[in-house]
Amino acid sequence: MKKEIKIVLCAIFCFVNVINVLAQQKPAEISGVITQKKNYEITIVGKAEGKSFRAIQYLIDTATNKFSIVMPVLANTSYEMRVAVMKMGHRRLETDYVVNFPLKLVAGQKLNIALDEAAFKAKKGFIIAKQAAKFPMTQVSGKVVTSLKWAIDLSLEKVVEGRCQTIETYTIAKSDSTFNFNLPIQKEGLYYLSSARFKKRLYLKPNDQINLVFDYNTGVELSASKTTEANRLISEWERLINPLKLMSLEKKPDREAFSALYKPLQVKVSDFIRQVKTADPAFNSLFKVAVQMDNSLLALNMLLKSSTEKRGGYIYQSKNFLAVPDYYQQLLRDNSIKSGQILQLGEGYDYINLYARFCLNHLNENQKAQMGDAERVKLLMNAITNDSLKSFVLKAQLEELELNIANYSEFRDTFMPYQKYAKPSSVKQKYEAQLKTFIADTAFIGKSAADFILPDASGKMVSMKDFKGKVVLIDVWATWCGPCKAQIPFLKEVEEHYKGNNNVVFVGISLDAEKDKEKWLGMIKEKALEGVQLLDNVGDAFGRKYKMVAIPRFLLIDKRGNWAEVRCPLPENKEKLKGYIDRELSRSL
Numbered sequence: 001m002k003k004e005i006k007i008v009l010c011a012i013f014c015f016v017n018v019i020n021v022l023a024q025q026k027p028a029e030i031s032g033v034i035t036q037k038k039n040y041e042i043t044i045v046g047k048a049e050g051k052s053f054r055a056i057q058y059l060i061d062t063a064t065n066k067f068s069i070v071m072p073v074l075a076n077t078s079y080e081m082r083v084a085v086m087k088m089g090h091r092r093l094e095t096d097y098v099v100n101f102p103l104k105l106v107a108g109q110k111l112n113i114a115l116d117e118a119a120f121k122a123k124k125g126f127i128i129a130k131q132a133a134k135f136p137m138t139q140v141s142g143k144v145v146t147s148l149k150w151a152i153d154l155s156l157e158k159v160v161e162g163r164c165q166t167i168e169t170y171t172i173a174k175s176d177s178t179f180n181f182n183l184p185i186q187k188e189g190l191y192y193l194s195s196a197r198f199k200k201r202l203y204l205k206p207n208d209q210i211n212l213v214f215d216y217n218t219g220v221e222l223s224a225s226k227t228t229e230a231n232r233l234i235s236e237w238e239r240l241i242n243p244l245k246l247m248s249l250e251k252k253p254d255r256e257a258f259s260a261l262y263k264p265l266q267v268k269v270s271d272f273i274r275q276v277k278t279a280d281p282a283f284n285s286l287f288k289v290a291v292q293m294d295n296s297l298l299a300l301n302m303l304l305k306s307s308t309e310k311r312g313g314y315i316y317q318s319k320n321f322l323a324v325p326d327y328y329q330q331l332l333r334d335n336s337i338k339s340g341q342i343l344q345l346g347e348g349y350d351y352i353n354l355y356a357r358f359c360l361n362h363l364n365e366n367q368k369a370q371m372g373d374a375e376r377v378k379l380l381m382n383a384i385t386n387d388s389l390k391s392f393v394l395k396a397q398l399e400e401l402e403l404n405i406a407n408y409s410e411f412r413d414t415f416m417p418y419q420k421y422a423k424p425s426s427v428k429q430k431y432e433a434q435l436k437t438f439i440a441d442t443a444f445i446g447k448s449a450a451d452f453i454l455p456d457a458s459g460k461m462v463s464m465k466d467f468k469g470k471v472v473l474i475d476v477w478a479t480w481c482g483p484c485k486a487q488i489p490f491l492k493e494v495e496e497h498y499k500g501n502n503n504v505v506f507v508g509i510s511l512d513a514e515k516d517k518e519k520w521l522g523m524i525k526e527k528a529l530e531g532v533q534l535l536d537n538v539g540d541a542f543g544r545k546y547k548m549v550a551i552p553r554f555l556l557i558d559k560r561g562n563w564a565e566v567r568c569p570l571p572e573n574k575e576k577l578k579g580y581i582d583r584e585l586s587r588s589l
Helices: 002-024 117-122 229-248 255-274 281-305 326-334 340-344 348-358 365-370 373-383 387-400 408-421 425-443 482-497 514-526 574-585
Strands: 028-034 040-048 051-060 066-071 078-088 093-103 110-115 126-129 138-145 152-160 163-172 178-183 189-194 199-204 209-215 221-226 308-311 314-317 453-455 461-463 471-477 504-510 532-535 553-557 563-565
Touching (some): 066 178, 152 178, 163 178, 199 281, 221 229, 281 326, 340 387, 373 387, 453 532, 471 482, 471 574, 482 574, 553 574
Antiparallel strands (some): 028 066, 040 078, 078 093, 110 126, 189 199, 471 553
16 A cells, blocks of 8 residues: 555656646747847846746847847746846946846746836836737757756857857756757857857857757767758867867867877868858858868967966966977968958957967067067057958957056057057947046146145155256055055165165155044054155145046156156056156256
């Protein structure tokens, strides 16, 4: 009898599980539009057993205002839609504000949602229709083969200016392995399935229906029940280069082992390119560029990652290409890609900038070490011949040197010669944002610096007129400023370098409040601060006049008593700072 009861209970348990699984296999479809074309993040958040989790995240940019989400609906789970309205920050998009809407979902449901940002703050921006929206859909679904025992985020990405940009992120539950993207793709081209482990290319057109199974560790396709001729070729190419791709991703690839596989591959690459003859000429042209780029990127990544240098007894990966064999020197230059189509590939931006860096490998290490930012950018820009691609070398350098460019003079010398390449909106935006940081300083450069007087540690009033005929370096700091105190050891080294030189004066101006004078005096004694130390009560006489919104800040006055620079490199960059001081010392009155 007990055995029979166990069998019945087991059957009931299995039946309930089957019902739950079947319920989860009927996804809900949520599609619609946002009335304003801006940047948004739509997130579907689930909550079960007191815990919240992200089910889907969908990103909308100004290229479209349509969205479509397909997701499994879990039993005993409540859902809400979070819409983040984005704005452009100093460096990247940032959240402006977020609105939340409860969402009642059932398996198999189809919702058409219209979102009106103008009414978001009043919680009136959400309208639900009965039927799904009618616009062309592209479906990418399938299964991930993985041994991982936790949830996986899988994204579908589009290409924007040679970089991948997420459209939707689908969370695959740890008890599941399937995914389903159903998107309003309006433009055919290369897209990417992306995770923490891999990026897999797909060539998609409106209304395509792709179903595939792939290995989570490598992204290599294992099978496909629905695909296209273009995607079959992409998968064939992935399998061909996968062994080399895995080697190039190693922390420090073995050059000899890589070359043993890479060199024989070159004949196969040429043969493969010749066989790209689908019925779609647009795909053929783009994919041939992709194959050429992949072949070069494999070598570039391997060469850079295997370039190491010894510093202080330790081995570090170099930022430069070192000891590049003649074989790769010739091959990479012969196969350099000049076509603007490179920007239709998600790795195109990386390729352009890696290749430009590779073109500097003819310089010896001493030359590279002594090269200034302006000279380096000039060489990188000259390494690329296509004007459209130069724009994105410029953008990469604007990003890389953002914290290194100290002032308007450096920006002028480094980037202004290439202003004509700042035409694409993203490059122009980056260029103008950096320029805006420094442009206000031009109101002071060359003007008199003798218009402020401050008390020193003994209470004596000190004017900048007192130092006319000398070069003056001013350090603006405060006792409460951690980064300011971090610069003190470096500043002492700079001061030591000029010890005995009566033509240089070091002045510290503290923005501490008058009420904290004792604390300021204590810090001068504790840190053994030398030079002339002045107190500017919360910036009343100096800090506000020169718009000191962030410290530490270093300024330089020339021998005539005029501002030479109102933003100098930090003392941690000792040689660069000394170069500024030496420049002014070398000038006559």
